[in-house]
Amino acid sequence: xxxxxxxxxxxxxxxxxxxxxxxxxxxxxxxxxxxxxxxxxxxxxxxxxxxxxxxxxxxxxxxxxxxxxxxxxxxxxxxxxxxxxxxxxxxxxxxxxxxxxxxxxxxxxxxxxxxxxxxxxxxxxxxxxxxxxxxxxxxxxxxxxxxxxxxxxxxxxxxxxxxxxxxxxxxxxxxxxxxxxxxxxxxxxxxxxxxxxxxxxxxxxxxxxxxxxxxxxxxxxxxxxxxxxxxxxxxxxxxxxxxxxxxxxxxxxxxxxxxxx
Amino acid sequence: xxxxxxxxxxxxxxxxxxxxxxxxxxxxxxxxxxxxxxxxxxxxxxxxxxxxxxxxxxxxxxxxxxxxxxxxxxxxxxxxxxxxxxxxxxxxxxxxxxxxxxxxxxxxxxxxxxxxxxxxxxxxxxxxxxxxxxxxxxxxxxxxxxxxxxxxxxxxxxxxxxxxxxxxxxxxxxxxxxxxxxxxxxxxxxxxxxxxxxxxxxxxxxxxxxxxxxxxxxxxxxxxxxxxxxxxxxxxxxxxxxxxxxxxxxxxxxxxxxxxx
DNA sequence: ACCGCTGTTCCGTTGAGCGGAACAACTCGC
DNA sequence: GCGAGTTGTTCCGCTCAACGGAACAGCGGT
Numbered sequence: 001x002x003x004x005x006x007x008x009x010x011x012x013x014x015x016x017x018x019x020x021x022x023x024x025x026x027x028x029x030x031x032x033x034x035x036x037x038x039x040x041x042x043x044x045x046x047x048x049x050x051x052x053x054x055x056x057x058x059x060x061x062x063x064x065x066x067x068x069x070x071x072x073x074x075x076x077x078x079x080x081x082x083x084x085x086x087x088x089x090x091x092x093x094x095x096x097x098x099x100x101x102x103x104x105x106x107x108x109x110x111x112x113x114x115x116x117x118x119x120x121x122x123x124x125x126x127x128x129x130x131x132x133x134x135x136x137x138x139x140x141x142x143x144x145x146x147x148x149x150x151x152x153x154x155x156x157x158x159x160x161x162x163x164x165x166x167x168x169x170x171x172x173x174x175x176x177x178x179x180x181x182x183x184x185x186x187x188x189x190x191x192x193x194x195x196x197x198x199x200x201x202x203x204x205x206x207x208x209x210x211x212x213x214x215x216x217x218x219x220x221x222x223x224x225x226x227x228x229x230x231x232x233x234x235x236x237x238x239x240x241x242x243x244x245x246x247x248x249x250x251x252x253x254x255x256x257x258x259x260x261x
Numbered sequence: 262x263x264x265x266x267x268x269x270x271x272x273x274x275x276x277x278x279x280x281x282x283x284x285x286x287x288x289x290x291x292x293x294x295x296x297x298x299x300x301x302x303x304x305x306x307x308x309x310x311x312x313x314x315x316x317x318x319x320x321x322x323x324x325x326x327x328x329x330x331x332x333x334x335x336x337x338x339x340x341x342x343x344x345x346x347x348x349x350x351x352x353x354x355x356x357x358x359x360x361x362x363x364x365x366x367x368x369x370x371x372x373x374x375x376x377x378x379x380x381x382x383x384x385x386x387x388x389x390x391x392x393x394x395x396x397x398x399x400x401x402x403x404x405x406x407x408x409x410x411x412x413x414x415x416x417x418x419x420x421x422x423x424x425x426x427x428x429x430x431x432x433x434x435x436x437x438x439x440x441x442x443x444x445x446x447x448x449x450x451x452x453x454x455x456x457x458x459x460x461x462x463x464x465x466x467x468x469x470x471x472x473x474x475x476x477x478x479x480x481x482x483x484x485x486x487x488x489x490x491x492x493x494x495x496x497x498x499x500x501x502x503x504x505x506x507x508x509x510x511x512x513x514x515x516x517x518x519x520x521x522x
Numbered sequence: 523a524c525c526g527c528t529g530t531t532c533c534g535t536t537g538a539g540c541g542g543a544a545c546a547a548c549t550c551g552c
Numbered sequence: 553g554c555g556a557g558t559t560g561t562t563c564c565g566c567t568c569a570a571c572g573g574a575a576c577a578g579c580g581g582t
Contacts, residue, residue, distance in 0.1 A: 009314035010570065012273035012539080017318035021335065024342035033560055043541050048561065053270035057278035058375075067560060071343040073374040073397070074282065076381070079340015080397035081285035082332040114387070215341060255337040271539065294529055304572050309530065328529060
């Protein structure tokens, strides 16, 4: 009974939803009754009644000059309520568990806070030798895969600003301290969609991370898989594949629309 | 026949809209069937069917763990379509960025919708203590600088009508609740071209706003700069100067011709 | 094992919504 | 200015889809 097709629905409601979606799809601001009716294969009379019902509730407005209909502010209110209620952490939790289980390594979630990164969640595997990160601690944005995944997807000018005024202090002997090198590393991260690190932030730790992007394309969080570098080195490719698949889905869930090629 | 009450509507559609609004209002992410049914005074069975219809179309999702419902990404899609079609927004975006950068405070853009005001865009500065507004939410037209900037530039008879039938409920202890006082405040706003507020709508927030006028002289939007009242108090004059310069230019861009003296 | 709470389904009744068609209002071309 | 061809809007009788009370099921607490 979790199946969508078996539960009772109301056709009028589904039609209403389709009408709203038609407005969302349209590249013109206004739509006419017949236009909508034809696209959805419903009678004009019905579309007319639906539009007027939506008008009464603010979802649709009416332009009396052209006698055509357009989306109203209530639509925005509801849409943004969706965003308001999305807690990346809650959303990501089950994914972290799944990733950790599938790879038998630690899965983490980080967010950016000002110009630092902090871990806000992690799931560790049941094995003796495993990675554990410090939740709540601040780390720089230039070292480690989670950090680079966040940094690489910021607008270019913000990256430039950040790197201009930030001193790249080495945290380990593998930390990238050359600005030009880091710049081209970030370009690569953006191109392939994920970042890797072998001991850049923490000696002996390897990781792969990808960003979760919101509806504006901004990175709101980054998710990583990490473990002891000796065994993790061989897992990088598989981890990258798994993690980008999940972060991609999460991004779409919070409204990110991948640009069509 | 422009009257909303006389045209035919479909109750199921209006109920659907009310259900979605209930989710927008809620401060919890998920809502249960009974919860919604009680709030709207509809039977549980109907709410259940509506929710499942919306589920089939992506507006609503179902959390099988808690057996409760939440807004889905389609809601966001439709909401953002509304924004996509507001062309003032595109025009104003770079200006907001510039203003925010120049002042290191938050720049916002609002439009009027019926007799309310809603924020449709904002750009925030990179600093710890800053103002952030809720996009999509409705606010009254009588409190706060953005609202007063819109209201003051409406035709006088519309202002009068509005103030006659509107109760000036205080949002903070600084809200203007005296009609005569508000009337003379609006005259002043119109005279100098911008509105200010120190905590009228939101305690602890200060702001300056000016309207963007179209070719008929109607205010289509208002732009504001806002921040914590303690530091903003000293920035008011400079902010007013900056903002009126920009809104003036934007108004001319969309066809407004300043009356020649 | 109880209770009280959810969400979910059943089912017979009925009136709300359907849609074809008529009407009205507007635009365009000649 | 006057049809022809668009729109949006309303009418109205028929029908069947939605209503809602009530029964059912599946939790979670004590």
